[in-house]
Amino acid sequence: MQQQPETLTLGRQREGSPWTGLWAVVAKEMADHLTSVRMLILEALIILTAAGTVYAASQSLRDGFGGDTFLFLKLFTTAREPLPAFVGFLGLLVPLLGIALAFDSVNGEFNQRTISKVLAQPIYRDALLFGKFLAGLGALALTLTSIWLLIVGMGLLRLGVPPTGEEVVRSLWFLLVTIFYGGVWLALAMLFSIVFRQPATAALASLAVWLFFTAFWGIIASLLANLLRPVPLGDPLALIDQVQLELALARISPNTLFTEVALATLNPTVRSLGLVLPIQLHNAVLGTPLPATQSMLLTWPHATGLIAATIVLFALGYVLFQRQEIRA
Amino acid sequence: MDEPVVECRDLTKQYGSLLAVDHLNLTVHKGEIFGLLGPNGAGKTTTILMLLGLTEPTSGSVRVIGLDPARQPLSVKSRVGHLPDQVGFYDGLTARENLSYIAKLNGIRGKEMQDRIRTALDQVGLSDVADRPVRTFSRGMRQRLGVAEVLIKRPQLIIMDEPTLALDPEAVREFLDLIRRLKEDGITIMLSSHLLHQVQAVCDRVGLFHKGRMVLEGTVGELAQRVLGGAYRIHLEADGGTALDEALRCLPDVVQVTRDGARTYHIEARSDLRADVARAVVEAGGRLLALSSDIPRLDEVYTRYFQKEATYAAAA
Numbered sequence: 001m002q003q004q005p006e007t008l009t010l011g012r013q014r015e016g017s018p019w020t021g022l023w024a025v026v027a028k029e030m031a032d033h034l035t036s037v038r039m040l041i042l043e044a045l046i047i048l049t050a051a052g053t054v055y056a057a058s059q060s061l062r063d064g065f066g067g068d069t070f071l072f073l074k075l076f077t078t079a080r081e082p083l084p085a086f087v088g089f090l091g092l093l094v095p096l097l098g099i100a101l102a103f104d105s106v107n108g109e110f111n112q113r114t115i116s117k118v119l120a121q122p123i124y125r126d127a128l129l130f131g132k133f134l135a136g137l138g139a140l141a142l143t144l145t146s147i148w149l150l151i152v153g154m155g156l157l158r159l160g161v162p163p164t165g166e167e168v169v170r171s172l173w174f175l176l177v178t179i180f181y182g183g184v185w186l187a188l189a190m191l192f193s194i195v196f197r198q199p200a201t202a203a204l205a206s207l208a209v210w211l212f213f214t215a216f217w218g219i220i221a222s223l224l225a226n227l228l229r230p231v232p233l234g235d236p237l238a239l240i241d242q243v244q245l246e247l248a249l250a251r252i253s254p255n256t257l258f259t260e261v262a263l264a265t266l267n268p269t270v271r272s273l274g275l276v277l278p279i280q281l282h283n284a285v286l287g288t289p290l291p292a293t294q295s296m297l298l299t300w301p302h303a304t305g306l307i308a309a310t311i312v313l314f315a316l317g318y319v320l321f322q323r324q325e326i327r328a
Numbered sequence: 329m330d331e332p333v334v335e336c337r338d339l340t341k342q343y344g345s346l347l348a349v350d351h352l353n354l355t356v357h358k359g360e361i362f363g364l365l366g367p368n369g370a371g372k373t374t375t376i377l378m379l380l381g382l383t384e385p386t387s388g389s390v391r392v393i394g395l396d397p398a399r400q401p402l403s404v405k406s407r408v409g410h411l412p413d414q415v416g417f418y419d420g421l422t423a424r425e426n427l428s429y430i431a432k433l434n435g436i437r438g439k440e441m442q443d444r445i446r447t448a449l450d451q452v453g454l455s456d457v458a459d460r461p462v463r464t465f466s467r468g469m470r471q472r473l474g475v476a477e478v479l480i481k482r483p484q485l486i487i488m489d490e491p492t493l494a495l496d497p498e499a500v501r502e503f504l505d506l507i508r509r510l511k512e513d514g515i516t517i518m519l520s521s522h523l524l525h526q527v528q529a530v531c532d533r534v535g536l537f538h539k540g541r542m543v544l545e546g547t548v549g550e551l552a553q554r555v556l557g558g559a560y561r562i563h564l565e566a567d568g569g570t571a572l573d574e575a576l577r578c579l580p581d582v583v584q585v586t587r588d589g590a591r592t593y594h595i596e597a598r599s600d601l602r603a604d605v606a607r608a609v610v611e612a613g614g615r616l617l618a619l620s621s622d623i624p625r626l627d628e629v630y631t632r633y634f635q636k637e638a639t640y641a642a643a644a
Contacts, residue, residue: 016402024432032418090383111414117477120380120410121433122402 014124021123025131026138033101035138042097043143049093050147051154053079058158067290072163073170073266075155086151087262091255092214094178097143098185101136104199105190106321112197116326126316129321133190133314140182148175166268169292174265177299180306181258185210187313194317194324213253221249228307243275254309257302262300273298331358332391333480333485333516334379339388341540343373348374350540351388356485356518361511363527364520365630372520375537376487379518380410393484406434409478413490415470419463423454423473426462427480434481448476452506468499475506486510488519492526501583504530528626536584536633544633551622555633560600561622564593568614575612579604 033039057078061071079085106129109115118128148171156162163171186207192202225246231238250256262269268289290298341349349371355429356362364372375491377383378390381397381404390397397404417426424445430439449455452472457465465473468594471491478486492500498524507530508518521527527534528548536544536551544551569592576585581598590595595605602621609616 020402021433021435026427027432028429032420112418113412113414114418115381115410115416117410117415117430118433119382120405120408120412121404121430121481122435124401125435189395249562326377 016124018124018126019123019130020127021060022127022131022134025123025128026135029105029132029135030138033135034142038100039139039143042100043092046089046093046097046143047150048087050086050151053067053089054151054154055158055203056080056153057085061159068074070167071159071161071269072152072155072167073268074158075151076171077266087259087266090178091258093263094140094182094258095142095185095210095214097140098136098182099189099203099210101139102132102186102189103193103203103206105132105136106193106317107197107199107202108193110197112124119326125322126318128304129190129318133187136186136190137179137183140186141179144175144178144182168291170265170268170295173292173296173299174262177258177261177265177303177306180303180310181254181261183310184254184306184313187310187317191313191317191320194252194320213255217253217255218250221252222246224249238279240275251302251305254306255304261299261302264295268292268295270295271298273302331355333358333360333393334362334518335389335391336379337389339375339378339390340386341371341378341383342386344408347540349378349385352540354535354541354542354545356516358516359511359514360533361507361517361519361531363531363534364518364537365522365524365527365534365626367634370505370537371538371540373489376410376489376518376520379487380405380408406481407484409481409483409486410527411474411478411486411488411491413493415474416476417462417465417470419475420461421460422459423449423465423476424458426473427477431480436480444480444482448479451479451509452476453502466499468495468502471495471499471503472506479510483515485516485518488517489523491519492521500526524626524630535625536630538634538637542627548624548626548629551626551629555629555636556596556624560597561624562595562597562602562605563618563620563622564595564605564616565591566593566614566616567591567611568609568612572609572612572614575608576605578588579608584596 054075057075057080060080061074076087077085081089104111106115109118119125152163152171185206189202189206192205193199196202196205202250225242229238229242232240239255251260260273264273269287271284271290332355334354336352336354337351339349339354340347352371352375354375364375366372374383378385379392379397381401384398392404395407418429421429427439427445427448431437431444436444445458446455449458452475454469454472454476457469462470462473474491492503495503503513504526507519511530512515519527521533531548533545533547534551535542544554546554564576568575573585573587574591576582576593576595579597579601581601583596584600585596586594595601600621600630602619606616606619
């Protein structure tokens with residue numbers, strides 16, 4: 001009984017750093033990702049689409065479409081029939097990549113019966129989960145960055161003009177946002193890999209969420225806006241209200257956020273992502289590009305939104321993983 | 329020998345309304361091989377998880393190598409090796425790669441790591457297949473690789489959960505040899521198993537778990553003494569008639585004498601009475617034909633204990 005207070009106070013403390021062994025986990029998971037067949041297939045797919053779309057875009061640009069400013073950025077956004085633009089493909093492929101990197105990360109350890117062994121080593125669960133996440137994000141960043149470099153190189157070869165500093169800043173910002181867009185899906189797939197014991201279930205659940213946001217959320221957002229803010233006949237203010245609600249709802253979807261960032265970052269003439277009333281355009285010089293910093297400021301909420309979603313999903317998975325019983 | 333490696337005092341673990349481990353008291357000394365026995369769900373695995381700090385006890389105290397696994401899990405886990413039942417590996421990686429991941433998680437790197445991997449592979453006899461992917465390994469090889477992963481951190485205590493399950497007899501024999509060699513290196517070993525003759529073959533002491541409590545503890549001889557009544561069973565073949573029956577029953581330490589046919593006797597005794605039995609036969613004027621004794625078998629202790637338990641339960 002005399003020892004009770006001592007054990008109570010000390011019982012709350014954990015010895016050592018929660019990050020012990022983190023880099024061992026990151027290195028091993030990275031190596032797994034980079035040598036896995038799954039990743040090779042996805043990388044090949046992305047590189048093929050990048051090559052195809054960017055080649056087609058550069059062909060259009062050489063033919064003189066699209067004027068003579070921000071040629072490099074147009075490599076990403078110019079579509080030439082029958083191919084859509086590269087950013088369009090990225091919106092589809094990046095979630096797929098994020099999901100593929102994480103859907104079996106935790107339940108895979110359970111199914112291979114390696115989890116109890118790994119956790120019997122002198123590391124905390126924190127290090128295992130965070131290491132897996134970092135490795136996934138690292139692999140994602142590595143893939144996207146190399147594709148970015150490939151596109152820049154192809155642009156140099158095909159267009160023969162170097163990118164301006166402005167274009168480099170914009171495309172780097174776009175790269176960063178794309179990585180975190182992938183991070184959202186990575187964190188989601190990892191969360192499902194903690195919740196579901198079967199990797200196939202986790203993969204399907206992640207794909208279902210992705211499909212929901214890609215295909216259905218837009219429709220649902222407009223229906224909800226209609227329902228919540230009905231517009232009486234001849235009331236323009238109510239109409240504005242409704243459109244703004246619809247926009248807010250649509251922005252719950254990471255796809256919407258990503259598309260808007262792509263739009264504003266790669267297209268310097270976009271000055272606003274919301275509703276613009278004619279009165280606000282009074283005295284504005286239309287068609288003039290914004291400086292890169294202003295475009296970044298415009299998409300700042302989107303970027304923080306994506307990062308926040310990543311963190312929230314990871315934190316949720318973290319809590320669930322800490323509470324999981326490890327007797328496999 | 330007296331330094332306790334594992335010490336549990338009133339250790340209790342409750343899952344909801346289920347009492348998985350109930351006021352367990354357990355002491356394992358340095359250099360011992362201790363066997364954990366008991367039916368499934370008796371609390372063996374839960375106890376092991378608490379020893380490793382993977383589950384927190386509801387109440388009571390645990391000390392492993394003088395440390396508290398709930399408070400100092402990293403120190404405990406770097407000194408204690410755990411071999412789970414059906415240990416898993418990263419099948420796509422080679423044996424060496426699997427080992428180096430475990431080594432790195434233990435903070436062992438560089439040349440030290442290479443040395444330790446080589447030694448561990450040698451110890452378990454897997455050096456020849458070190459660079460083959462683990463998916464090509466047989467069950468016995470995987471089990472030995474599991475031991476190599478444990479040895480890499482040079483543990484003071486190894487806890488094994490059902491290590492010989494699903495091994496073929498030859499692999500079992502090799503595995504038991506390996507365990508004995510580890511004991512010679514001064515490593516303390518706790519192993520849980522259902523294969524009682526194997527436990528008996530390697531363990532110095534055993535503890536029998538039942539409903540979260542350790543109901544019996546000691547050497548196999550001590551357990552037999554308590555459960556079977558007599559630890560020694562002597563089989564005697566002699567011609568001597570009823571006079572011999574009497575003479576045998578009068579020997580000190582005899583618990584029971586049964587006659588099987590005309591001249592076969594089974595004697596249960598508390599000590600090794602073979603010499604006294606022989607003398608008694610001769611003194612009673614009988615002819616001694618054969619005399620042998622059984623080493624008490626753990627299987628028998630186990631079965632008898634649970635039979636008794638069932639009768640008590642039925643009576644109550």
